[in-house]
Amino acid sequence: MRGLLAGQMRRREQRDELLSAYLDGQLSAVVRARLEAQLAADPELRAELEALRRTVSLVRDLSPVPVPHNFILSQAMVARPRPARPSRSLQLWAAPVLTAATAIVSLLFVIVLAGDLLLSGMGGRALAPAAEPRLESEAPQAAMVPSPVTQEVEAVVEVEKAVAEDTASAASTEAPSEPAPQATVEMERYAAGEAPAGGGADVEETVPPAPAAPAATPTPAARLTPEVTQPAALGIDGGPTEESAAPAPTAAPPVVEEAAAPAPTAEPTPGQAAEAVPRASGEEEPGAAEVERVAPEGQVTQPAASLRWRILEGVLGLTALGLALATIWAWRARRR
Amino acid sequence: MDEAGLITAAQQGRVDAFNELVLVYQQQVYNLAYRILGDPASAADATQEAFISAYQNLHRFRGGSFRSYLLRIVSNGCYDELRRRKRRPTTSFEDFGEDMDEEANPFLVNGRERPEEYTERQEMAHVIQAGIETLPPDQRVTLVLSDVQGLSYQEIAEATDVSLGTVKSRLARARGKLRDYLQSQGELLPARYRL
Numbered sequence: 001m002r003g004l005l006a007g008q009m010r011r012r013e014q015r016d017e018l019l020s021a022y023l024d025g026q027l028s029a030v031v032r033a034r035l036e037a038q039l040a041a042d043p044e045l046r047a048e049l050e051a052l053r054r055t056v057s058l059v060r061d062l063s064p065v066p067v068p069h070n071f072i073l074s075q076a077m078v079a080r081p082r083p084a085r086p087s088r089s090l091q092l093w094a095a096p097v098l099t100a101a102t103a104i105v106s107l108l109f110v111i112v113l114a115g116d117l118l119l120s121g122m123g124g125r126a127l128a129p130a131a132e133p134r135l136e137s138e139a140p141q142a143a144m145v146p147s148p149v150t151q152e153v154e155a156v157v158e159v160e161k162a163v164a165e166d167t168a169s170a171a172s173t174e175a176p177s178e179p180a181p182q183a184t185v186e187m188e189r190y191a192a193g194e195a196p197a198g199g200g201a202d203v204e205e206t207v208p209p210a211p212a213a214p215a216a217t218p219t220p221a222a223r224l225t226p227e228v229t230q231p232a233a234l235g236i237d238g239g240p241t242e243e244s245a246a247p248a249p250t251a252a253p254p255v256v257e258e259a260a261a262p263a264p265t266a267e268p269t270p271g272q273a274a275e276a277v278p279r280a281s282g283e284e285e286p287g288a289a290e291v292e293r294v295a296p297e298g299q300v301t302q303p304a305a306s307l308r309w310r311i312l313e314g315v316l317g318l319t320a321l322g323l324a325l326a327t328i329w330a331w332r333a334r335r336r
Numbered sequence: 337m338d339e340a341g342l343i344t345a346a347q348q349g350r351v352d353a354f355n356e357l358v359l360v361y362q363q364q365v366y367n368l369a370y371r372i373l374g375d376p377a378s379a380a381d382a383t384q385e386a387f388i389s390a391y392q393n394l395h396r397f398r399g400g401s402f403r404s405y406l407l408r409i410v411s412n413g414c415y416d417e418l419r420r421r422k423r424r425p426t427t428s429f430e431d432f433g434e435d436m437d438e439e440a441n442p443f444l445v446n447g448r449e450r451p452e453e454y455t456e457r458q459e460m461a462h463v464i465q466a467g468i469e470t471l472p473p474d475q476r477v478t479l480v481l482s483d484v485q486g487l488s489y490q491e492i493a494e495a496t497d498v499s500l501g502t503v504k505s506r507l508a509r510a511r512g513k514l515r516d517y518l519q520s521q522g523e524l525l526p527a528r529y530r531l
Contacts, residue, residue, distance in 0.1 A: 012512070013508070013509060013512065016511065016512035017508035017509075020504070020507055020511050020512070021504055021508065024482075024507075051515050051519065052511055052515055055514050055515040055518060056483055058460065058518070059464060059468075059479065059483040059484060060483050060486075062371075062465075064367050065371075065376075065379075066363075067362050067366045067380075068366075068380050069380070070358070070359065071362045071365075071366070071380075071383050071384050071387050072359065073355060073388060074351070075351055077388055078392065
């Protein structure tokens with residue numbers, strides 16, 4: 001039924017098109033002749049043509065509407081900038097593009113936020129326990145079996161000792177015992193200070209090897225402190241000797257080795273201990289400075305990284321907000 | 337100065353030359369806008385905007401029919417206005433009875449016709465205008481350009497940027513729909529205007 005009606009309508013439209021073009025003299029001679037033949041034979045078609053002709057005639061006879069006023073232009077009208085409306089095409093594409101941009105930036109924001117929360121959560125809980133066994137096994141191993149690395153470190157320590165002896169010869173008379181406790185205090189302070197950042201368990205695990213060295217010189221202590229910042233890297237990358245293990249503190253990888261290595265070397269002879277102490281006294285200022293410098297650096301790496309996260313999150317969040325507002329504006333402008 | 341000279345002068349920035357063209361064509365431009373939009377205020381706005389736009393874009397006019405150039409601009413303006421209305425329907429001025437009447441438009445009085453004839457003609461003009469406003473924008477513009485403005489198929493094709501076949505088809509549909517509308521009015525039409 002519907003198809004029948006549609007068919008009738010379509011036929012009527014075709015007939016109207018023919019009759020309309022006929023009224024305007026737009027038909028070819030052949031088509032016109034055929035239509036005129038049909039008109040002669042079909043009174044209904046003639047009535048339709050007449051109704052159409054009448055309609056056109058009524059529209060053509062409409063009186064012209066007088067203009068309400070002259071539309072002449074003034075210099076001010078043409079000099080005046082057009083209303084500051086964005087072009088139609090701009091209005092059309094701005095809204096979808098802004099919507100897409102908002103979606104992308106919001107997604108990035110969510111990803112960064114989730115990544116930050118996830119990493120900070122893992123850094124505090126999941127990674128710290130993972131680092132524990134490694135450190136536990138590391139210290140005795142390094143203390144008992146001199147690995148190639150340890151040997152290397154021993155060589156380094158020897159060189160350092162040679163330097164220390166030079167300085168000790170000049171400074172051995174100056175209160176040799178004083179710097180050691182001071183440095184120990186420093187060590188304890190930094191060990192305690194690092195605890196919240198690096199994980200309390202790590203500090204407790206890493207500190208014991210140091211007292212094993214009777215000298216308890218500021219050197220291992222000072223070097224030990226950055227080690228506390230190490231566990232996360234150790235836990236992640238699997239070894240202190242790997243270059244990638246400690247991307248943030250540059251002094252960290254050798255430090256771990258040194259911290260373990262001096263223990264056996266410093267242990268045996270009092271002479272060496274004596275050497276170590278003057279060395280400490282000689283290097284007290286630089287050593288303390290190193291503690292001051294290295295430990296805060298170790299601490300700063302995480303806040304700095306987290307600060308970077310915060311800045312990134314802030315920038316992304318604000319951008320997403322700005323884009324969202326611009327998108328709302330663009331859609332409203334488009335609807336206008 | 338002839339039309340071509342006025343156009344050249346206007347292209348060189350002479351507003352006074354352009355205003356001479358405005359005076360020649362403002363009746364046609366306004367009538368086209370009025371028949372498409374259906375109310376005097378919108379038609380006046382569209383007309384003024386069209387002339388400003390025509391002047392500001394005159395450097396793009398590369399010859400041909402200046403009337404087509406103007407009617408094309410005003411047609412596009414009316415299209416935009418109709419689209420805007422479709423999104424945000426507003427009350428027409430006609431609804432307030434401010435459409436053309438004798439008092440407001442003394443030019444409409446034909447000195448030879450009797451008062452009742454004039455009234456009938458006015459009624460019929462209202463009905464036809466109402467019928468035109470039932471048409472979709474593209475058919476409406478085509479019908480007005482053809483049967484009110486008297487443009488040829490070719491001129492309409494240029495003004496509305498479509499093919500001759502499309503003009504023919506749109507015009508036939510517009511006329512057919514208007515005929516149906518007028519027939520549906522039946523007894524409401526003055527006897528001498530009934531189809």
